Amino acid sequence: MRDHFELRDGDAAGRIGELTVPRAGVTVETPALMPVINPNIRTVAPARLRSEFGAEILITNSYIINSNEDLRERALDVGLHELLDFDGAIVTDSGSFQLAEYGDIDVTTREILQFQHDIGSDVGTPVDIPTPPDVPREQAERELATTEEALADAEDVDTGEMLVNAPVQGSTYPDLREEAGRHADGTELDVFPVGAVVPLMNSYRYADMIDVVAGAKRGLGRDAPVHLFGAGHPMMFALAVAAGCDLFDSAAYAIYARDDRYMTVRGTEHLEDIEYFPCSCAVCSAHGPDELREFDDEERERLLAEHNLHVSFAEIRRIKQAIRSGNLLELVESRARSHPAMLDGYRALLDHADQLEREDPVSKGSFFYLSNESARRPEVRRHHERVGRIDADSRVLLTQGGKPSGDAFDAVWRVVPPFGPFPRALSETYPLTAEVPERTDREACEAAAEGVARVAAANPDSSFVLAHDGWPDSALERVPEGVEIETVGSDERE
Amino acid sequence: MRDHFELRDGDAAGRIGELTVPRAGVTVETPALMPVINPNIRTVAPARLRSEFGAEILITNSYIINSNEDLRERALDVGLHELLDFDGAIVTDSGSFQLAEYGDIDVTTREILQFQHDIGSDVGTPVDIPTPPDVPREQAERELATTEEALADAEDVDTGEMLVNAPVQGSTYPDLREEAGRHADGTELDVFPVGAVVPLMNSYRYADMIDVVAGAKRGLGRDAPVHLFGAGHPMMFALAVAAGCDLFDSAAYAIYARDDRYMTVRGTEHLEDIEYFPCSCAVCSAHGPDELREFDDEERERLLAEHNLHVSFAEIRRIKQAIRSGNLLELVESRARSHPAMLDGYRALLDHADQLEREDPVSKGSFFYLSNESARRPEVRRHHERVGRIDADSRVLLTQGGKPSGDAFDAVWRVVPPFGPFPRALSETYPLTAEVPERTDREACEAAAEGVARVAAANPDSSFVLAHDGWPDSALERVPEGVEIETVGSDERE
Numbered sequence: 001m002r003d004h005f006e007l008r009d010g011d012a013a014g015r016i017g018e019l020t021v022p023r024a025g026v027t028v029e030t031p032a033l034m035p036v037i038n039p040n041i042r043t044v045a046p047a048r049l050r051s052e053f054g055a056e057i058l059i060t061n062s063y064i065i066n067s068n069e070d071l072r073e074r075a076l077d078v079g080l081h082e083l084l085d086f087d088g089a090i091v092t093d094s095g096s097f098q099l100a101e102y103g104d105i106d107v108t109t110r111e112i113l114q115f116q117h118d119i120g121s122d123v124g125t126p127v128d129i130p131t132p133p134d135v136p137r138e139q140a141e142r143e144l145a146t147t148e149e150a151l152a153d154a155e156d157v158d159t160g161e162m163l164v165n166a167p168v169q170g171s172t173y174p175d176l177r178e179e180a181g182r183h184a185d186g187t188e189l190d191v192f193p194v195g196a197v198v199p200l201m202n203s204y205r206y207a208d209m210i211d212v213v214a215g216a217k218r219g220l221g222r223d224a225p226v227h228l229f230g231a232g233h234p235m236m237f238a239l240a241v242a243a244g245c246d247l248f249d250s251a252a253y254a255i256y257a258r259d260d261r262y263m264t265v266r267g268t269e270h271l272e273d274i275e276y277f278p279c280s281c282a283v284c285s286a287h288g289p290d291e292l293r294e295f296d297d298e299e300r301e302r303l304l305a306e307h308n309l310h311v312s313f314a315e316i317r318r319i320k321q322a323i324r325s326g327n328l329l330e331l332v333e334s335r336a337r338s339h340p341a342m343l344d345g346y347r348a349l350l351d352h353a354d355q356l357e358r359e360d361p362v363s364k365g366s367f368f369y370l371s372n373e374s375a376r377r378p379e380v381r382r383h384h385e386r387v388g389r390i391d392a393d394s395r396v397l398l399t400q401g402g403k404p405s406g407d408a409f410d411a412v413w414r415v416v417p418p419f420g421p422f423p424r425a426l427s428e429t430y431p432l433t434a435e436v437p438e439r440t441d442r443e444a445c446e447a448a449a450e451g452v453a454r455v456a457a458a459n460p461d462s463s464f465v466l467a468h469d470g471w472p473d474s475a476l477e478r479v480p481e482g483v484e485i486e487t488v489g490s491d492e493r494e
Numbered sequence: 495m496r497d498h499f500e501l502r503d504g505d506a507a508g509r510i511g512e513l514t515v516p517r518a519g520v521t522v523e524t525p526a527l528m529p530v531i532n533p534n535i536r537t538v539a540p541a542r543l544r545s546e547f548g549a550e551i552l553i554t555n556s557y558i559i560n561s562n563e564d565l566r567e568r569a570l571d572v573g574l575h576e577l578l579d580f581d582g583a584i585v586t587d588s589g590s591f592q593l594a595e596y597g598d599i600d601v602t603t604r605e606i607l608q609f610q611h612d613i614g615s616d617v618g619t620p621v622d623i624p625t626p627p628d629v630p631r632e633q634a635e636r637e638l639a640t641t642e643e644a645l646a647d648a649e650d651v652d653t654g655e656m657l658v659n660a661p662v663q664g665s666t667y668p669d670l671r672e673e674a675g676r677h678a679d680g681t682e683l684d685v686f687p688v689g690a691v692v693p694l695m696n697s698y699r700y701a702d703m704i705d706v707v708a709g710a711k712r713g714l715g716r717d718a719p720v721h722l723f724g725a726g727h728p729m730m731f732a733l734a735v736a737a738g739c740d741l742f743d744s745a746a747y748a749i750y751a752r753d754d755r756y757m758t759v760r761g762t763e764h765l766e767d768i769e770y771f772p773c774s775c776a777v778c779s780a781h782g783p784d785e786l787r788e789f790d791d792e793e794r795e796r797l798l799a800e801h802n803l804h805v806s807f808a809e810i811r812r813i814k815q816a817i818r819s820g821n822l823l824e825l826v827e828s829r830a831r832s833h834p835a836m837l838d839g840y841r842a843l844l845d846h847a848d849q850l851e852r853e854d855p856v857s858k859g860s861f862f863y864l865s866n867e868s869a870r871r872p873e874v875r876r877h878h879e880r881v882g883r884i885d886a887d888s889r890v891l892l893t894q895g896g897k898p899s900g901d902a903f904d905a906v907w908r909v910v911p912p913f914g915p916f917p918r919a920l921s922e923t924y925p926l927t928a929e930v931p932e933r934t935d936r937e938a939c940e941a942a943a944e945g946v947a948r949v950a951a952a953n954p955d956s957s958f959v960l961a962h963d964g965w966p967d968s969a970l971e972r973v974p975e976g977v978e979i980e981t982v983g984s985d986e987r988e
Binding site: 052053207266269273274275276277278279280281282284285310311313314317318320321322324325330331333334335336337338339340341343344347348368369370371372373435436437438439441442443474 | 546547701760763767768769770771772773774775776778779804805807808811812814815816818819824825827828829830831832833834835837838841842862863864865866867929930931932933935936937968
């Protein structure tokens with residue numbers, strides 16, 4: 001276990017953690033949102049970010065500071081914390097973004113890390129190569145090798161107590177991301193940004209984003225703090241946390257505000273299209289859209305930035321509360337309905353159900369079946385594995401209905417879609433305490449049928465009767481040959 | 495058209511309306527939330543409800559006022575608006591709730607309506623019988639007859655400019671609700687509460703609630719303002735609005751607060767179980783849960799009530815914005831993922847897709863496909879009706895892929911699940927501008943296959959080739975015999 005990152009609680013691959021930042025003398029609770037501070041522009045003062053919005057950590061760009069003589073001198077003179085007037089943790093980026101945008105920068109990893117150390121950064125960043133999506137594999141491999149050299153250079157720099165980022169690249173090749181994650185995890189570095197995902201998010205490729213994150217997570221150890229670099233829209237925080245991301249950074253709150261764009265957990269609206277503020281924050285309770293439109297540019301920008309921050313920090317709190325309550329995937333279910341691309345992202349996450357299952361706690365709050373997608377959740381997968389290890393009696397009734405009056409069976413197991421059959425003694429254990437809709441669906445019945453198949457396969461010498469409540473053919477087809485099929489009602493007459 | 499209620503905009507069966515309340519001299523925009531004011535307890539002062547939360551209308555109980563000598567005298571003396579210090583519209587309930595709870599009350603419809611008029615109520619209520627769910631049909635019919643007599647009595651009272659409620663009862667018999675709606679709509683009365691749904695909501699029977707509302711709506715004219723009496727939880731506002739409800743009343747904001755219960759659009763939490771406030775309101779931004787728990791009872795109750803109001807009013811604004819943007823059903827998709835019973839409610843709503851379709855605007859914002867349920871939306875239904883009226887050329891390719899290079903076809907139509915085929919010229923028309931996920935699902939393909947069947951049935955003399963992109967058997971089975979089936983790719987080689 002890395003001693004600067006401790007996991008406190010988990011749900012799916014999401015977790016509440018504590019990142020100790022020794023140089024700042026603070027502990028940051030994750031998931032955390034790091035507002036991006038442009039050293040030249042202060043839409044909302046860093047001290048207010050801390051006192052009013054609860055920001056424990058922020059991020060700024062050491063390359064910009066280094067490139068501006070005045071800023072550089074002041075940063076070296078008074079230090080970054082005094083320069084920004086912020087007493088939480090400060091992360092510094094290296095200029096990799098500028099490298100990706102402009103093709104060239106004039107500092108090396110060794111120089112910029114030394115500079116970050118000198119100005120008092122709490123978490124520094126080497127100069128990695130943010131390889132964009134969809135490049136030829138050779139390019140992705142070549143640039144990944146360069147990034148890995150930068151990590152080696154970073155290990156050589158004496159950065160004292162400063163933590164150092166180890167970015168994970170690899171473009172849209174999940175196996176390269178996994179390899180990069182494994183390599184980064186093997187360094188002495190401390191925090192692991194998954195890089196170059198902004199182009200995916202900008203083009204709403206949330207499914208590809210999830211595949212990239214899942215790849216990196218397979219390579220990184222469970223105890224690695226993961227930063228989804230450039231991810232600042234509250235719409236996708238819950239999905240990314242469920243995939244195992246711990247840190248987000250938002251430049252968007254300010255950039256969007258400058259452009260009159262208004263964030264919600266369901267997407268982005270332009271101020272001119274809003275007639276009613278769909279939000280309970282102080283800005284939206286005190287002002288109507290017409291009123292806001294009439295403020296001068298500076299005031300309007302500040303108020304929109306504050307709204308964007310309120311929404312973003314509230315979503316982080318909502319996610320933490322969901323992890324504590326064990327219903328993070330229920331929150332993801334809701335967020336998946338904000339845009340078809342978010343649904344793609346959730347469906348992609350469920351493709352990794354086995355990977356999620358390895359980190360998911362054995363017992364949580366109440367499982368809610370909330371859509372056909374719920375049938376593919378890791379908890380259903382795990383139940384099937386588990387029930388496939390139970391020894392059944394020789395003649396067993398598996399029933400969605402009540403207990404029959406006759407005693408032709410050695411045992412009567414309950415059947416609940418999407419889980420399928422389980423001995424009654426397990427009824428009060430997670431996830432079988434689930435709340436499920438009255439109006440079930442094909443996917444739930446099919447998953448339940450898979451459960452029947454698991455139980456039958458594990459007990460070849462037992463005989464089973466399944467009494468189902470109106471399952472469709474597509475589910476009944478998945479019930480193995482040897483299992484006798486009835487409908488509920490018929491078993492109750494026995 | 496009733497001249498005191500005008501419809502301004504609509505989405506599904508939801509609408510933005512203007513309820514003119516002549517006695518108060520105000521116009522109330524619907525959907526509206528009416529906070530319930532207990533004349534004896536003021537958790538949040540009515541004047542603050544108006545100035546800080548934007549409440550334009552509230553509801554109080556004339557029976558309680560009438561039963562308390564001091565309150566009665568003051569109300570008769572200074573009037574309800576001065577008594578409550580509220581200059582918006584005030585609705586008064588009649589004591590029907592007390593009748594339902596205690597079996598007997600000591601006023602008649604004529605007496606209590608006269609009293610409501612005398613104290614200056616803006617919308618009065620007769621004494622109806624709130625028949626609970628699941629009673630024998632005979633009881634529901636008998637009590638409905640009594641309620642209908644009360645409406646006749648109410649028509650007889652000279653209530654001046656005061657509007658009068660015409661409650662719609664009928665227990666859990668949708669046909670009785672429809673009949674009751676038709677009867678109420680035929681009276682001279684003004685506002686239409688759907689009554690006795692609280693027991694359904696308390697036991698999370700949202701599907702039954704939707705069936706009851708859909709029944710009442712079939713009987714009521716489209717221009718009838720509908721109050722879902724007793725509905726105060728923001729979790730279900732969007733669903734209820736989509737079904738055609740215009741007015742809600744919340745006693746819950748205060749009652750829940752008294753019991754340390756914290757409302758969210760995804761359900762209710764007990765304060766003791768909250769570690770992070772999942773909300774951006776002023777209360778939740780200024781205080782943490784630990785801090786709130788340490789306030790004295792009165793202060794804590796007031797702050798929780800304010801939070802509950804912020805969440806509730808923000809949801810009403812969100813719903814109005816969704817109606818304006820034409821994405822109310824997208825909001826309902828998200829809210830349906832708050833509890834399996836809400837999913838049941840949404841699935842029940844889609845059982846009434848034809849009924850919704852009759853009120854749904856022809857063109858709205860962008861249709862988002864957000865779940866398997868989306869395949870059953872009224873817009874899909876309407877597209878199928880419409881495409882079934884188009885004359886096709888004699889040899890038509892229906893394809894999910896690109897346009898083939900050959901010209902073996904007279905026309906090439908696009909195919910997009912869940913809509914199915916349509917001529918390319920319609921591509922830019924609603925709902926065919928839809929955003930759909932890359933990872934489609936069976937239900938979308940099956941709905942698209944129904945579209946193919948409609949087109950084929952409407953053009954028996956044409957021949958069709960369907961080039962699909964990996965549809966499951968369950969969808970291909972719905973494609974009629976005569977349609978030739980290929981997969982995309984094969985058509986591109988032509």
